[in-house]
Amino acid sequence: MTLPAQDEGSAMEAEFDVVARWTREAVAELGPEHGIPAACRGSASPAALDWLARACGLRAGTRLVDVGGGMGGPAAYAARHVGARPLVVEPMPDAARTATAMLGCTAVVGSGDRVPVRAGRADAAWCLGVLCTVEDKAALLAELRRVLPAGGSLGLFVLVARVEDPPDPPDGNHFPTAARLGVLLGEAGFEVVDGVALTDLPSPDREWQDRVDRVEAAIEAAHGDSPRFAQARDQERRIAQLMGEGAISAELMAAVAR
Numbered sequence: 001m002t003l004p005a006q007d008e009g010s011a012m013e014a015e016f017d018v019v020a021r022w023t024r025e026a027v028a029e030l031g032p033e034h035g036i037p038a039a040c041r042g043s044a045s046p047a048a049l050d051w052l053a054r055a056c057g058l059r060a061g062t063r064l065v066d067v068g069g070g071m072g073g074p075a076a077y078a079a080r081h082v083g084a085r086p087l088v089v090e091p092m093p094d095a096a097r098t099a100t101a102m103l104g105c106t107a108v109v110g111s112g113d114r115v116p117v118r119a120g121r122a123d124a125a126w127c128l129g130v131l132c133t134v135e136d137k138a139a140l141l142a143e144l145r146r147v148l149p150a151g152g153s154l155g156l157f158v159l160v161a162r163v164e165d166p167p168d169p170p171d172g173n174h175f176p177t178a179a180r181l182g183v184l185l186g187e188a189g190f191e192v193v194d195g196v197a198l199t200d201l202p203s204p205d206r207e208w209q210d211r212v213d214r215v216e217a218a219i220e221a222a223h224g225d226s227p228r229f230a231q232a233r234d235q236e237r238r239i240a241q242l243m244g245e246g247a248i249s250a251e252l253m254a255a256v257a258r
């Protein structure tokens with residue numbers, strides 16, 4: 001798709017930053033109970049977040065760094081459901097602003113190649129739906145390892161390639177194979193202790209899904225004619241297509257820092 005000059009911008013920026021601002025506006029109209037469902041853009045399911053919280057041993061007071069935490073949906077879920085104390089680190093300014101303004105998260109604008117947390121100061125780290133959008137996965141994993149002490153937990157949600165070079169990937173996405181991911185985790189100083197395919201967990205219940213749908217409908221009504229809307233939707237469509245074809249799959253993993 002060719003965009004007019006004034007609407008140019010990366011597809012990832014449309015998907016993660018512009019949509020974050022629109023989501024904040026839609027939730028302000030629809031009500032705060034829509035915030036967490038609408039802000040879970042990678043993991044997108046309470047069962048997945050419950051699994052991650054359990055596998056990472058989160059409990060009240062756990063210092064959780066959520067790298068690439070987006071609009072803060074998973075972090076806010078962990079705070080609300082297990083009493084964790086999350087910090088969202090997110091490179092897109094409007095996503096970080098949404099995490100704070102819409103969900104009350106502590107959030108900083110920052111990237112996974114330089115996480116603004118001192119070495120060993122987190123109890124657990126999450127990195128959900130992020131590794132597949134990053135080219136230098138070793139650098140990101142090294143940072144995740146750095147902020148954890150030995151024994152600290154890492155929770156991952158990763159779109160894994162099940163074929164060589166999945167066709168027509170969304171812009172900015174680089175899906176690792178499961179084998180490559182295992183090697184990278186080992187080299188970064190992690191031991192994988194548990195894993196599950198997202199499809200093996202229950203889907204979101206009706207109420208959660210209705211809230212997601214209402215926010216999406218409000219965004220479409222307000223911005224459906226924007227080229228940035230088309231750009232963001234095209235990214236989502238390409239991921240859904242690859243999943244449908246079995247070229248990629250969504251995997252949850254828990255690892256421990258050695």
Ligand SMILES: C[S@@+](CC[C@H](N)C(=O)[O-])C[C@H]1O[C@@H](n2cnc3c(N)ncnc32)[C@H](O)[C@@H]1O
Pocket residue numbers: 016039040041042043044067068069070071072073074089090091092095110111112113127128129130133134
């Ligand atoms: C699919 S979204 C997932 C957001 C959130 N983790 C969730 O599960 O709802 C991917 C996120 O990774 C962020 N991201 C992209 N590149 C990154 C990097 N180099 N370091 C940290 N985050 C990054 C994007 O801005 C986006 O918010």
